Amino acid sequence: MKPLKVALLGCGVVGSQVIRLMHEQAADLTARVGAPLELAGVAVRRLGRKRDVEVDPALLTTDAESLVTRDDVDIVIEVIGGIEPARTLIVSALSKGKSVVTANKALLAEDGGTLHEAARTGNGDLYFEASVAGAIPLLRPLRESLAGDHVKRVLGIVNGTTNYILDKMDSSGASFTDALEEAQTLGYAEADPTADVEGFDAAAKAAILAGLAFHSRVTAAEVHREGITEITATDVASAKAMGYVIKLLAICARSDDGRSVGVRVHPAMIPRSHPLAGVREAYNAVFVEAESAGQLMFYGKGAGGAPTASAVLGDLVAVARNRLAGTRGPEESTYAERVVHPMGETVTRCHVALDVADKPGVLARVADLFAKHDVSIQTVRQEGHGDDAQLVIVTHRATDAALTATMEGLRELDIVRAVASVMRVEGDDD
Ligand SMILES: NC(=O)c1ccc[n+]([C@@H]2O[C@H](COP(=O)([O-])OP(=O)(O)OC[C@H]3O[C@@H](n4cnc5c(N)ncnc54)[C@H](O)[C@@H]3O)[C@@H](O)[C@H]2O)c1
Numbered sequence: 001m002k003p004l005k006v007a008l009l010g011c012g013v014v015g016s017q018v019i020r021l022m023h024e025q026a027a028d029l030t031a032r033v034g035a036p037l038e039l040a041g042v043a044v045r046r047l048g049r050k051r052d053v054e055v056d057p058a059l060l061t062t063d064a065e066s067l068v069t070r071d072d073v074d075i076v077i078e079v080i081g082g083i084e085p086a087r088t089l090i091v092s093a094l095s096k097g098k099s100v101v102t103a104n105k106a107l108l109a110e111d112g113g114t115l116h117e118a119a120r121t122g123n124g125d126l127y128f129e130a131s132v133a134g135a136i137p138l139l140r141p142l143r144e145s146l147a148g149d150h151v152k153r154v155l156g157i158v159n160g161t162t163n164y165i166l167d168k169m170d171s172s173g174a175s176f177t178d179a180l181e182e183a184q185t186l187g188y189a190e191a192d193p194t195a196d197v198e199g200f201d202a203a204a205k206a207a208i209l210a211g212l213a214f215h216s217r218v219t220a221a222e223v224h225r226e227g228i229t230e231i232t233a234t235d236v237a238s239a240k241a242m243g244y245v246i247k248l249l250a251i252c253a254r255s256d257d258g259r260s261v262g263v264r265v266h267p268a269m270i271p272r273s274h275p276l277a278g279v280r281e282a283y284n285a286v287f288v289e290a291e292s293a294g295q296l297m298f299y300g301k302g303a304g305g306a307p308t309a310s311a312v313l314g315d316l317v318a319v320a321r322n323r324l325a326g327t328r329g330p331e332e333s334t335y336a337e338r339v340v341h342p343m344g345e346t347v348t349r350c351h352v353a354l355d356v357a358d359k360p361g362v363l364a365r366v367a368d369l370f371a372k373h374d375v376s377i378q379t380v381r382q383e384g385h386g387d388d389a390q391l392v393i394v395t396h397r398a399t400d401a402a403l404t405a406t407m408e409g410l411r412e413l414d415i416v417r418a419v420a421s422v423m424r425v426e427g428d429d430d
Pocket residue numbers: 009010011012013014015043044045046062064078079080081082085103104105106130131134302303304305308
């Protein structure tokens with residue numbers, strides 16, 4: 001049987017594991033695909049570098065553009081990352097009729113439309129399971145298994161680094177800075193942790209998830225994004241005292257009338273009894289709620305060379321089978337054309353801690369301000385007394401615009417010394 005030729009772009013953490021697995025599992029892959037998969041070349045930045053995997057030096061090239069357009073190449077795997085040259089290389093490959101497998105969430109979330117269009121006109125496949133939640137099969141279930149259902153909400157932990165940091169803060173009382181340092185020492189967080197801790201990585205994944213779940217195109221720029229850098233040990237302790245844990249959540253939800261979607265990434269308190277609260281260390285987990293299927297949960301490793309390569313290889317087998325069968329996988333589905341509504345229209349609950357003076361009338365004035373903005377209070381608790389009093393308030397569901405206006409009003413009240421902590425509450429639907 002004629003082999004299918006595979007060009008690999010990038011031989012870093014993921015790329016080196018792709019090579020290892022293609023080599024070690026060659027016989028099984030051949031049997032599963034129906035033809036051998038053969039590496040045609042590996043594009044790297046520097047030829048002489050020491051690598052985590054043995055590669056035939058004759059396969060290495062620094063000319064990625066020539067590799068992806070070579071006539072004998074059938075499938076291109078892109079694991080370089082970043083926007084350029086990844087975009088140009090993927091578009092070149094697709095325009096030449098190749099199929100592409102990529103793990104590049106940043107590119108898909110910024111300009112997925114261009115890639116999908118190139119796949120459509122080139123009549124090839126574009127698969128990207130590894131781009132969201134690494135090893136966890138999540139995109140194929142959304143794109144294929146749930147294609148007959150109506151997804152209402154996707155909610156989950158899609159960034160392992162921040163989950164590791166928040167888990168450390170929760171279990172040991174560590175500060176954000178100390179927990180980040182530990183995550184860096186262990187290799188979870190990068191030297192420049194911005195993409196993870198500021199929520200960019202999770203926002204890109206949320207955009208991809210929302211697009212698939214709601215059959216609409218969503219870009220990273222449309223995702224409301226807040227990171228975890230401002231979370232203090234006091235926030236974590238305060239959450240703990242109330243039976244909550246703080247997680248960085250990606251939440252994609254369809255509006256009640258079905259016309260729009262909300263897509264957001266921010267830290268939130270969830271009850272300790274919620275299944276997502278038990279997601280420890282660098283693990284990922286995603287809940288999908290669909291009209292007929294009900295609640296589904298996907299859990300596993302969202303990062304790491306081998307786990308991510310597992311998802312890449314799954315896609316490789318799928319696109320290879322399609323090529324042999326002379327068919328293609330599903331195209332991008334954007335027929336619903338739902339718009340992303342502004343964060344102000346999103347309905348959430350809120351936990352607020354206020355430093356106040358403990359004297360008559362303070363609670364009444366605070367409550368009055370919530371009422372003025374039509375925000376209903378669920379619980380209120382006072383801690384401390386005298387000049388050290390703190391009011392801890394949890395609201396019922398209200399629009400983010402009303403909650404934001406309430407917080408602004410609280411900051412202006414003379415009886416409020418400081419708004420010590422504001423955090424959204426998710427996962428208990430009171
Ligand atoms: N590492 C993970 O756990 C993980 C998980 C999910 C998705 N991803 C995605 O997989 C992709 C790769 O991630 P990684 O962790 O392997 O990164 P990495 O930095 O370890 O590897 C990228 C490699 O690409 C090479 N490269 C850069 N520009 C190149 C060019 N123009 N030509 C040839 N080679 C070039 C780099 O030298 C590097 O070796 C990214 O899109 C990332 O977001 C990674």
